[in-house]
Amino acid sequence: MTNLSPANEPLPSDAVEQEDLARDRAGRAPRSGWRMLLPTMTPWLAVGLALVVGITLFGVLGPYLVGDPQQIRDQGLTPPSGEFPLGTTQTGQDVLAQLAHATRGSLQIGFLVGVLATVLSAFFGIYGAYRGGIADEAFSLLSNVFLVIPGLPLVIVISGFVPRESRGLWTIAVVLALTSWAAAARVLRAQTLSVRGRDYVAASKVSGERPWRVIVVEILPNLLPVIASQFVFAVIAAVLGEAGLSFIGLGAANSATLGTMLFYAQNGFALSLGAWWWFLPPGIIIALLGTGLSLINFSIDEIINPKLKNLRQHRKRARRAARLERELAGRSAKEVAAR
Amino acid sequence: MSYFLRKIGFYAIALWAALTLNFAIPRLLPGNPVDILLAKLQQRGGTVTEETREAYALLLGGDDSQPLWTQYVNYLQNLVRGDLGVSVSYYPAEVSDVISQSLPWTLVLVGLATVLAAVLGVGLGAFVGWRPGTWLDSLIPATTLLAAVPYFWLALLLTYLLARVLGWFPMQGGYDVVLDPGWNAEFIFSAIHYGFLPALTIVLASVGGWLLGMRNMMVSTLSEDYVLTAEAKGLAPRRILRSYASRNAVLPSIAGFAISLGFVVSGSVITEQVFSYPGIGGRLLGAVTNNDYALMQGVFLFITLAVLGANLVVDLLYGVIDPRTRARS
Numbered sequence: 001m002t003n004l005s006p007a008n009e010p011l012p013s014d015a016v017e018q019e020d021l022a023r024d025r026a027g028r029a030p031r032s033g034w035r036m037l038l039p040t041m042t043p044w045l046a047v048g049l050a051l052v053v054g055i056t057l058f059g060v061l062g063p064y065l066v067g068d069p070q071q072i073r074d075q076g077l078t079p080p081s082g083e084f085p086l087g088t089t090q091t092g093q094d095v096l097a098q099l100a101h102a103t104r105g106s107l108q109i110g111f112l113v114g115v116l117a118t119v120l121s122a123f124f125g126i127y128g129a130y131r132g133g134i135a136d137e138a139f140s141l142l143s144n145v146f147l148v149i150p151g152l153p154l155v156i157v158i159s160g161f162v163p164r165e166s167r168g169l170w171t172i173a174v175v176l177a178l179t180s181w182a183a184a185a186r187v188l189r190a191q192t193l194s195v196r197g198r199d200y201v202a203a204s205k206v207s208g209e210r211p212w213r214v215i216v217v218e219i220l221p222n223l224l225p226v227i228a229s230q231f232v233f234a235v236i237a238a239v240l241g242e243a244g245l246s247f248i249g250l251g252a253a254n255s256a257t258l259g260t261m262l263f264y265a266q267n268g269f270a271l272s273l274g275a276w277w278w279f280l281p282p283g284i285i286i287a288l289l290g291t292g293l294s295l296i297n298f299s300i301d302e303i304i305n306p307k308l309k310n311l312r313q314h315r316k317r318a319r320r321a322a323r324l325e326r327e328l329a330g331r332s333a334k335e336v337a338a339r
Numbered sequence: 340m341s342y343f344l345r346k347i348g349f350y351a352i353a354l355w356a357a358l359t360l361n362f363a364i365p366r367l368l369p370g371n372p373v374d375i376l377l378a379k380l381q382q383r384g385g386t387v388t389e390e391t392r393e394a395y396a397l398l399l400g401g402d403d404s405q406p407l408w409t410q411y412v413n414y415l416q417n418l419v420r421g422d423l424g425v426s427v428s429y430y431p432a433e434v435s436d437v438i439s440q441s442l443p444w445t446l447v448l449v450g451l452a453t454v455l456a457a458v459l460g461v462g463l464g465a466f467v468g469w470r471p472g473t474w475l476d477s478l479i480p481a482t483t484l485l486a487a488v489p490y491f492w493l494a495l496l497l498t499y500l501l502a503r504v505l506g507w508f509p510m511q512g513g514y515d516v517v518l519d520p521g522w523n524a525e526f527i528f529s530a531i532h533y534g535f536l537p538a539l540t541i542v543l544a545s546v547g548g549w550l551l552g553m554r555n556m557m558v559s560t561l562s563e564d565y566v567l568t569a570e571a572k573g574l575a576p577r578r579i580l581r582s583y584a585s586r587n588a589v590l591p592s593i594a595g596f597a598i599s600l601g602f603v604v605s606g607s608v609i610t611e612q613v614f615s616y617p618g619i620g621g622r623l624l625g626a627v628t629n630n631d632y633a634l635m636q637g638v639f640l641f642i643t644l645a646v647l648g649a650n651l652v653v654d655l656l657y658g659v660i661d662p663r664t665r666a667r668s
Binding site: 144145152157160161249250282283286288290 | 600
């Protein structure tokens with residue numbers, strides 16, 4: 001079973017990496033294994049993290065700091081002012097208070113669906129590929145079929161059949177997760193297939209480890225960055241999907257999410273009445289959350305995607321060139337001044 | 340097994356799965372759709388006979404007199420005959436008639452918008468990926484913002500700005516209602532005028548995905564040996580970009596069509612609702628609000644059929660453009 005000839009001939013793109021490693025060794029301490037799994041801090045990653053952390057804090061802490069979102073007052077549709085920083089709705093409800101509660105609701109469902117979809121895709125992608133044979137064929141066929149069946153129309157049909165009273169948060173979360181795991185499972189399957197054949201996995205199998213232990217201890221750590229990126233994607237898709245569902249009135253009953261807020265804003269003719277402070281904030285929060293998560297994902301992608309490895313290289317080179325140019329310009333300027 | 344046979348076989352299975360899903364969903368979920376439907380039908384002045392009840396029960400379940408297997412076979416037979424039942428919200432129109440009236444609108448709108456977005460995104464992506472690490476990279480977060488915006492929110496905002504404030508485009512509908520639908524210049528012009536805003540929404544919201552995919556592939560293609568060779572030969576950069584790098588980098592974008600089309604169709608369903616567009620997405624949502632289960636199932640079936648068909652065509656085409664896929668299987 002042992003494979004004596006090395007399976008991985010050094011690729012040309014590895015040469016760049018090695019050159020980089022050598023330079024690292026010469027200049028500063030080499031990066032540890034765990035550091036290699038973490039994205040390098042780029043301005044975009046910083047922006048993404050700031051957006052996501054900010055919105056999460058707003059959703060988690062905000063509801064404690066604002067008043068009752070449902071309280072009806074006789075000052076309908078007042079523009080932003082000192083008392084109501086984001087104005088009021090048609091029935092005089094505080095938009096900021098509603099926004100805080102709605103953000104919490106959207107984050108909740110996004111997180112829930114993200115976890116469910118990731119678990120589903122990990123099961124169908126990793127377990128099938130690990131077992132191989134008929135299980136693999138069947139699981140991969142299943143995920144391919146789910147991939148080509150359009151998700152949201154299916155969700156709409158399912159939500160349409162479920163009576164409104166039994167349409168709870170969990171129902172919507174399960175339905176959204178069921179329609180969104182397939183693409184991730186396909187990627188995980190391909191990754192698992194490549195990891196499965198490595199020697200240390202074979203060694204673990206030969207030494208009599210149980211399948212779940214081989215998967216969890218030997219294979220899963222290799223897939224962590226991929227799974228992280230897919231989790232982030234699943235959260236974006238879930239927040240957007242839930243917003244769409246709630247906007248057309250098919251969301252979870254009694255839930256307060258950014259989608260339901262937009263539903264009420266639209267049904268209250270917020271835009272036609274010029275109440276931009278009611279209509280714009282929920283959409284902006286969704287867009288910023290999505291952007292923040294995608295920006296984080298790009299940084300993860302630059303680690304897990306071997307095709308993007310040299311992108312970090314390009315960036316470093318561009319930065320070094322810019323610095324050199326600045327230094328040269330500075331030096332020549334000094335020389336001119338000295339003369 | 341040849342590549343083409345495998346692909347056709349896969350889509351046959353996918354189609355069967357979609358049909359079965361359609362059969363299973365109303366039977367698995369709580370609620371009694373047949374009773375709601377028949378009550379609606381009576382409100383609309385339809386006569387409810389035993390036969391109508393049976394026909395709906397076949398479509399939606401709730402009939403325990405027959406074994407499930409017989410129901411399934413009958414359901415498939417009805418579908419093959421093109422019998423999707425009678426729509427309640429458009430009573431007494433057949434579901435298949437309602438769909439055939441609205442399907443062309445969606446096909447043209449979503450089809451054109453998708454092609455436009457793909458061409459724009461792939462073109463821009465090739466250009467951005469050609470110069471990695473430069474200021475052009477900052478285009479990506481900008482398009483991400485567009486992709487993360489909910490379709491319907493963008494649609495409403497565009498309607499407000501371009502239709503209400505500036506008055507360039509009509510707010511709602513698919514064509515000027517005073518005109519008769521037909522193949523004359525006046526009607527087609529009106530359809531384009533009305534369809535511009537929905538199409539713009541779809542293009543704006545979906546162009547980012549294409550751009551990103553193409554850009555990533557472009558970055559990796561740049562490190563290929565044949566690009567280096569082409570540079571060493573002294574070919575013009577534009578020629579390398581066009582005939583060497585882009586042609587190879589575009590392949591995964593074509594292969595990823597399935598996923599993107601699914602997203603676009605999903606997004607356009609709600610976009611159509613916002614614009615009251617006479618397409619199939621608006622019908623689906625109308626059917627949901629009116630508890631018109633027969634129409635709902637029919638529309639879902641047709642959307643799935645359209646997506647599957649488009650993917651089959653792309654897959655077959657892909658086998659022609661990229662000989663490696665044929666060789667591998």
